[in-house]
Amino acid sequence: MPELPEVETVRRGLEPVLAGRRIVRADVRRPDLRWPFPPGFATRLTGARIMALRRRSKYLLADLDSGETLIAHLGMSGRMLISGAAVGEFHHEHPAPAKHDHVVLDMEGGARVTFNDARRFGAMDLWPTADLASHRLLAGLGPEPLGNAFSAAILLARLDGRVTPVKAVLLDQRVVAGLGNIYVCEALWRARISPLRLARDVSATEADELAAAVRQVLLDAIAAGGSSLKDYRQADGELGYFQHSFAVYGREGEPCRRDDGGTIARMVQSGRSSFFCPACQL
DNA sequence: CGATGCCCCTGAGAGC
């Protein structure tokens, strides 16, 4: 579900509610998401002040004044919902706990953040802030695509020699961190590269275009507040609107936006749908 | 080591 632009949008929505505030109550309503919560999870959260809210790849990182960082992943269907905060001129009431509301954080000042995740592919953990890089979920992540460590040269080096479709390489979080099925499809369309192309057959020129396409599609999506399909909402409940700008994702059978006579096709690669234009993606 | 499937879980929508 949420890929980098959606997680970044959620981070921006949560930041004014969480950053600098103390957690006065943590309600953990089930023992696990994808994995069990760490021992004493609620106790370790209660009373802690959130010093900063950061993002690494698709992970939200809340640094606590206890010296630990709360790591959260939204999985496929996870949402962070805010209630009780002043939004505009209105002061929302807290809704009754809903189905799949798994973790509820009450903040000083009256705001509440609820983590809701129907499919429970999401995860939460606590880890020493000073040692975050060693966490098993973060240790192997590749560079942030919007950061300085990611470049066409780096991408080309990671594509080199690999006998697997370029799409699989872009989805590999060890190569570049934060892309998912939607934005990989969109970036490949922007770079005019077929998702079927073997990674080793991507030229240096194409790697330039691909790296640029990856960055630009993420920036465009963040500017639009992410993409809202089924579950994803911005933290304030608003829908992102980048889904209206999709060139290929979910557009099977529709004409290519390049007006090249192509019709968007769908195929399955390693169990996931790839959308592409056979006319311009070679 | 690299590549490929399977699987975790729930819900929505299509087809019958």
Added chain:
DNA sequence: TGCTCTCAGGGGCATC
């Protein structure tokens, strides 16, 4: 109305 089937923004892990 209800059943069955397919599909869904992720990604760890076993297997070859």
